[in-house]
Amino acid sequence: MVGRPRAVQGKPSARRRLRGDPCIRLDGYKLGTVYKSGSPAAPAAATEIDEPVEHLTTSPDMRLLRDPRCWLALLMIAGVLVYARGVAGDFFLFDDFQNIVLSPPMQMLGKEPPDWIGVMFLNATGPTRRPLSMLSFALNILAFGMSPPAFKVVNLLLHLANGALLYALLRRIASRLLPPGARVSTDALALVVAGVWLLHPLHVSSVLYITQRMNVLATTFTLAGLLCYVEGRLSSLGGDRSGVWTGIVGMGLFGLLAVFSKETGAMVVVYAFLIEAFCFRFEAPRQQRWPLLALYACGIALPLTAYAGHLLLHPEALNWTRHGFTVGTRLLSEARVVCDYLVWTFIPLPSSMTIFHDDIAASTGLFAPPTTAASIAFLLALAASAWVLRQRAPAFAFGVAWFLAGHSLESTVLPMELVFEHRHYLPMVGPLLAVACLVAEALARKPRALGAAAMVALAIVGSATAVRANDWRTALSMAQADARNHPESSRCQYEAGRALAEDGARRGMFAAVKAQAVAYIRRAAELDPYQVPPSAALVIIHGTDEPVPQDEVDMLAERLRSARSNEQANPFLDLLVNASNGRLALTPEQVAMLFDAASANPRWTKRVRSMMLNNYGAYQFNVVHDTAKALRLTSDAGTLDPANAYFPLNLAKINFAAGDLEEARRHLATAQELDTLNQYRNDIAELRGAIGYSNAGR
Numbered sequence: 001m002v003g004r005p006r007a008v009q010g011k012p013s014a015r016r017r018l019r020g021d022p023c024i025r026l027d028g029y030k031l032g033t034v035y036k037s038g039s040p041a042a043p044a045a046a047t048e049i050d051e052p053v054e055h056l057t058t059s060p061d062m063r064l065l066r067d068p069r070c071w072l073a074l075l076m077i078a079g080v081l082v083y084a085r086g087v088a089g090d091f092f093l094f095d096d097f098q099n100i101v102l103s104p105p106m107q108m109l110g111k112e113p114p115d116w117i118g119v120m121f122l123n124a125t126g127p128t129r130r131p132l133s134m135l136s137f138a139l140n141i142l143a144f145g146m147s148p149p150a151f152k153v154v155n156l157l158l159h160l161a162n163g164a165l166l167y168a169l170l171r172r173i174a175s176r177l178l179p180p181g182a183r184v185s186t187d188a189l190a191l192v193v194a195g196v197w198l199l200h201p202l203h204v205s206s207v208l209y210i211t212q213r214m215n216v217l218a219t220t221f222t223l224a225g226l227l228c229y230v231e232g233r234l235s236s237l238g239g240d241r242s243g244v245w246t247g248i249v250g251m252g253l254f255g256l257l258a259v260f261s262k263e264t265g266a267m268v269v270v271y272a273f274l275i276e277a278f279c280f281r282f283e284a285p286r287q288q289r290w291p292l293l294a295l296y297a298c299g300i301a302l303p304l305t306a307y308a309g310h311l312l313l314h315p316e317a318l319n320w321t322r323h324g325f326t327v328g329t330r331l332l333s334e335a336r337v338v339c340d341y342l343v344w345t346f347i348p349l350p351s352s353m354t355i356f357h358d359d360i361a362a363s364t365g366l367f368a369p370p371t372t373a374a375s376i377a378f379l380l381a382l383a384a385s386a387w388v389l390r391q392r393a394p395a396f397a398f399g400v401a402w403f404l405a406g407h408s409l410e411s412t413v414l415p416m417e418l419v420f421e422h423r424h425y426l427p428m429v430g431p432l433l434a435v436a437c438l439v440a441e442a443l444a445r446k447p448r449a450l451g452a453a454a455m456v457a458l459a460i461v462g463s464a465t466a467v468r469a470n471d472w473r474t475a476l477s478m479a480q481a482d483a484r485n486h487p488e489s490s491r492c493q494y495e496a497g498r499a500l501a502e503d504g505a506r507r508g509m510f511a512a513v514k515a516q517a518v519a520y521i522r523r524a525a526e527l528d529p530y531q532v533p534p535s536a537a538l539v540i541i542h543g544t545d546e547p548v549p550q551d552e553v554d555m556l557a558e559r560l561r562s563a564r565s566n567e568q569a570n571p572f573l574d575l576l577v578n579a580s581n582g583r584l585a586l587t588p589e590q591v592a593m594l595f596d597a598a599s600a601n602p603r604w605t606k607r608v609r610s611m612m613l614n615n616y617g618a619y620q621f622n623v624v625h626d627t628a629k630a631l632r633l634t635s636d637a638g639t640l641d642p643a644n645a646y647f648p649l650n651l652a653k654i655n656f657a658a659g660d661l662e663e664a665r666r667h668l669a670t671a672q673e674l675d676t677l678n679q680y681r682n683d684i685a686e687l688r689g690a691i692g693y694s695n696a697g698r
């Protein structure tokens with residue numbers, strides 16, 4: 001705001017009066033009209049500039065700082081700096097092993113011509129197999145080897161690209177979400193929202209957990225598709241008759257790429273609908289409006305109607321129990337979880353964040369716990385207020401709609417775990433944009449306060465991310481930080497104990513850390529009586545150098561008998577592998593007891609049961625030396641999963657070791673016939689050569 005006019009004290013030639021003209025030019029630079037009241041009032045309110053003209057000349061440095069691209073580049077640099085320690089972490093986590101490290105097609109990369117079909121589709125990560133994400137992992141390996149930091153660098157680059165795409169998207173739609181006459185710079189608004197999102201600590205697990213590239217890459221294509229859509233719509237409003245079609249086709253192509261990165265990429269149509277409803281309001285000539293209506297009818301209304309019809313015809317589809325809750329208790333619980341996402345967005349404490357949030361208990365009723373009803377009431381009030389204020393505060397309404405829609409897929413009826421931070425990766429944009437617009441409008445007349453608020457917000461989230469990324473510098477430091485911050489989380493305590501034991505073994509100091517590792521794992525077992533991993537870990541740790549106490553075997557047997565999800569079988573399968581390799585001091589009676597307990601659990605899928613039979617058969621052959629029982633167990637595994645080439649291949653190996661070459665040859669032919677993706681071609685070729693060599697020897 002310009003104060004009361006006073007005499008100009010510079011050179012007479014510098015004396016200028018700003019009239020009500022739209023702008024004047026001084027030294028070639030454009031300046032806006034300045035008014036006494038700070039509003040676009042009548043020209044009579046114009047005042048004089050009380051500085052010499054030469055002092056108004058903008059220096060190159062100042063012009064650079066006013067360029068949004070300069071600030072965007074600074075945000076990118078800040079992103080690299082805050083993630084630097086975490087990106088250097090030389091370790092894999094959890095699903096990284098299944099999807100990358102232990103995947104046979106991935107392991108063969110660089111050793112022979114790549115098996116692209118196997119790389120892209122030979123996995124069980126989702127209905128689409130997420131081939132583009134798997135392809136990106138393969139290219140990572142071909143370029144840099146099996147290097148965790150190299151994977152994380154690519155993840156970070158994708159995250160930075162998402163920040164730039166988000167800025168480009170927001171600067172195109174922000175002006176359509178602000179009230180008419182709002183004195184807010186859309187460039188600045190887009191920069192702040194994109195910057196806070198880019199530097200937010202809740203995204204650390206999305207960037208540094210390598211497998212979450214699937215989510216990050218899907219977001220890249222989703223944002224690119226939305227940007228194409230917005231560009232097409234803007235050009236259509238400018239008179240381009242093909243603009244609508246250009247936007248739809250661009251969004252469709254990038255949407256397909258998003259879906260093939262992760263199935264949540266299908267949400268691109270929902271996000272586009274929100275942009276259309278709030279920003280463009282279906283404004284288009286009649287001949288260009290019908291493609292928009294057809295798009296959302298086919299992309300949203302039709303799938304929802306089909307799904308509703310499927311549920312009416314097959315209501316048992318919602319009659320599932322997984323992870324200790326049902327569809328009803330999951331819906332109740334997700335109301336609290338979605339509110340937690342909002343809290344973590346605006347109170348970004350690193351101590352609140354972790355990969356595992358199993359310390360958040362499932363709701364069993366509206367008032368169990370009482371926060372369930374309060375969370376439902378809050379979300380309903382939020383949605384209602386967004387509807388009521390959709391005309392007066394469109395940015396707020398849009399932000400709420402974006403947030404709720406973003407969680408509609410993974411936070412409702414699907415049988416998934418309650419909480420994962422990466423689910424809030426793109427939905428977070430909604431709350432950030434809503435609050436940023438409200439603050440910007442409130443402080444529009446106080447630009448210094450507005451700038452200070454933006455810098456403080458960026459500093460807070462950037463500092464929090466740097467702290468959390470530092471925890472991710474090693475697997476042990478990350479696990480211990482999570483265990484310290486989440487003492488009631490069984491999984492966090494378990495991971496701390498496991499990481500400590502692995503680190504001690506790697507450094508040849510296992511005996512020194514064994515007691516502390518066991519304490520973590522015992523605490524994990526106490527916190528959750530249904531978790532198999534802590535109990536299996538206790539058996540493995542004790543069984544490496546001493547007889548396993550019977551009470552620990554009994555506890556593991558009970559947990560196997562009552563385990564609630566198929567993921568709980570993995571530690572037992574690993575235990576059987578260790579036992580069959582002779583690395584566990586378990587007696588055959590103890591192993592048989594554990595196998596019988598696991599077999600009594602009716603929740604395992606056929607695939608899980610078949611792997612248990614196979615691994616127990618390997619134990620019988622390698623340790624007990626009961627070839628007949630090993631053949632019977634492995635044959636039963638093949639009967640349960642007849643399309644899996646792994647089981648006839650193992651039957652061929654057992655028969656070959658037992659000297660029955662004819663049976664070995666028969667099972668090997670079956671394995672080769674089933675191995676259509678060449679997953680086991682090297683093992684098959686090796687065994688065929690061994691059988692041929694054996695025949696030659698005779």
